[in-house]
Amino acid sequence: xxxxxxxxxxxxxxxxxxxxxxxxxxxxxxxxxxxxxxxxxxxxxxxxxxxxxxxxxxxxxxxxxxxxxxxxxxxxxxxxxxxxxxxxxxxxxxxxxxxxxxxxxxxxxxxxxxxxxxxxxxxxxxxxxxxxxxxxxxxxxxxxxxxxxxxxxxxxxxxxxxxxxxxxxxxxxxxxxxxxxxxxxxxxxxxxxxxxxxxxxxxxxxxxxxxxxxxxxxxxxxxxxxxxxxxxxxxxxxxxxxxxxxxxxxxxxxxxxxxxxxxxxxxxxxxxxxxxxxxxxxxxxxxxxxxxxxxxxxxxxxxxxxxxxxxxxxxxxxxxxxxxxxxxxxxxxxxxxxxxxxxxxxxxxxxxxxxxxxxxxxxxxxxxxxxxxxxxxxxxxxxxxxxx
Amino acid sequence: xxxxxxxxxxxxxxxxxxxxxxxxxxxxxxxxxxxxxxxxxxxxxxxxxxxxxxxxxxxxxxxxxxxxxxxxxxxxxxxxxxxxxxxxxxxxxxxxxxxxxxxxxxxxxxx
Numbered sequence: 132x133x134x135x136x137x138x139x140x141x142x143x144x145x146x147x148x149x150x151x152x153x154x155x156x157x158x159x160x161x162x163x164x165x166x167x168x169x170x171x172x173x174x175x176x177x178x179x180x181x182x183x184x185x186x187x188x189x190x191x192x193x194x195x196x197x198x199x200x201x202x203x204x205x206x207x208x209x210x211x212x213x214x215x216x217x218x219x220x221x222x223x224x225x226x227x228x229x230x231x232x233x234x235x236x237x238x239x240x241x242x243x244x245x246x247x248x249x250x251x252x253x254x255x256x257x258x259x260x261x262x263x264x265x266x267x268x269x270x271x272x273x274x275x276x277x278x279x280x281x282x283x284x285x286x287x288x289x290x291x292x293x294x295x296x297x298x299x300x301x302x303x304x305x306x307x308x309x310x311x312x313x314x315x316x317x318x319x320x321x322x323x324x325x326x327x328x329x330x331x332x333x334x335x336x337x338x339x340x341x342x343x344x345x346x347x348x349x350x351x352x353x354x355x356x357x358x359x360x361x362x363x364x365x366x367x368x369x370x371x372x373x374x375x376x377x378x379x380x381x382x383x384x385x386x387x388x389x390x391x392x393x394x395x396x397x398x399x400x401x402x403x404x405x406x407x408x409x410x411x412x413x414x415x416x417x418x419x420x421x422x423x424x425x426x427x428x429x430x431x432x433x434x435x436x437x438x439x440x441x442x443x444x445x446x447x448x449x450x451x452x453x454x455x456x457x458x459x460x461x462x463x464x465x466x467x468x469x470x471x472x473x474x475x476x477x478x479x480x481x482x483x484x485x486x487x488x489x490x491x492x493x494x495x496x497x498x499x500x501x502x503x504x505x506x507x508x509x510x511x512x513x514x515x516x517x518x519x
Numbered sequence: 520x521x522x523x524x525x526x527x528x529x530x531x532x533x534x535x536x537x538x539x540x541x542x543x544x545x546x547x548x549x550x551x552x553x554x555x556x557x558x559x560x561x562x563x564x565x566x567x568x569x570x571x572x573x574x575x576x577x578x579x580x581x582x583x584x585x586x587x588x589x590x591x592x593x594x595x596x597x598x599x600x601x602x603x604x605x606x607x608x609x610x611x612x613x614x615x616x617x618x619x620x621x622x623x624x625x626x627x628x629x630x
Binding site for chain 2 (some may be wrong): 432511
């Protein structure tokens with residue numbers, strides 16, 4: 132069994148499968164020896180947590196469990212020989228392949244904003260040097276300056292993430308630069324936990340955060356890097372710091388393996404996560420088109436477990452039962468307060484998971500308690516994924 | 520006493536491994552039911568841990584006995600909207616599904 136991609140989906144899959152069937156030989160391949168996680172990275176950008184806290188080395192805990200970790204970049208696949216070709220020239224044979232490629236960006240969607248421009252206007256939507264860059268730019272925001280963020284339409288990784296980022300940045304600026312403004316230009320007309328976020332922006336950061344809906348402003352027309360301008364149909368904005376979260380698609384590896392459809396994401400069977408493009412490959416995590424289930428680390432972990440169960444059963448020619456997927460997601464609205472949303476998903480009429488229930492925090496919820504729970508959840512996620 | 524292993528345990532046996540560490544509760548119900556329970560509980564580990572061991576304020580499930588597990592889950596299910604996370608989740612599980620999950624997760628479940 133080969134797992135291509137060592138993020139939340141891939142690593143949790145490897146651990147879950149080893150727990151269920153210890154005799155199965157598992158190799159995890161990733162292009163980096165370390166993983167820089169996105170959950171928690173907004174706290175780093177806003178200067179509330181150190182960058183080092185985001186970095187994990189998965190090889191050690193995999194080894195303890197008898198799972199191999201191979202550091203390398205997959206460049207091709209031979210489906211008949213069941214071989215993966217790596218950039219180093221190494222070939223790795225598999226009986227079944229689990230792809231967990233994460234996300235990549237659609238660099239062709241915003242005129243004037245491609246990968247080179249992301250070094251000037253960071254996305255910070257994959258953690259690492261981009262996180263550091265945005266943190267440093269924010270720290271250097273001029274007195275009374277404008278921090279602007281552009282948010283893509285659905286689907287994208289971590290639907291409430293941009294609004295958590297705006298909240299934590301507001302918390303930082305309120306301390307050090309209270310005349311500064313945060314402007315969010317959104318390609319959507321509504322967003323995850325909207326009520327909770329908007330209430331927090333009013334009560335905690337009055338006048339600092341402005342959200343502009345697609346209905347009001349329409350699409351971004353283009354970005355002018357040399358003039359530091361974001362142009363829409365009606366306005367030209369001159370932000371001091373610009374965070375562009377670009378439209379997204381499945382990670383590059385998904386294209387290398389031939390798993391994507393016209394949407395840019397990977398269609399899968401809802402029970403086994405088998406690719407509808409290549410049945411010997413299963414796709415889990417953010418890269419898969421998994422019905423109403425959002426792209427989050429929590430959902431990736433659930434999908435990883437469900438996929439491991441389904442594979443064990445299909446190896447025995449037993450049809451696997453339909454999983455009941457949960458996504459429970461915390462967002463920080465300040466360094467001590469959080470709100471959450473809980474979705475439960477199941478396969479009903481259609482082929483893909485539908486929402487059975489979706490419940491957001493209400494004003495009754497204790498936001499300090501939710502923050503504590505969020506931190507406990509993050510500790511648990513880190514322990515189960517990276518073994519630390 | 521002969522216990523009937525579930526398909527997933529058979530997978531491991533077939534692949535030549537003695538699963539000495541599996542506890543009694545895993546063998547408690549007929550295989551199809553245990554496997555259904557496993558599919559129902561894939562989302563639980565996100566907050567309660569891969570082995571239902573809990574973390575900080577997120578309670579462990581592995582220490583609950585079967586009756587307590589069912590009683591609490593049913594209570595969450597029937598509750599009018601409250602600020603608890605479990606009430607948001609519990610409404611999506613039938614009493615039968617709750618019993619199946621208790622058989623898998625709770626300690627000391629009857630065979």
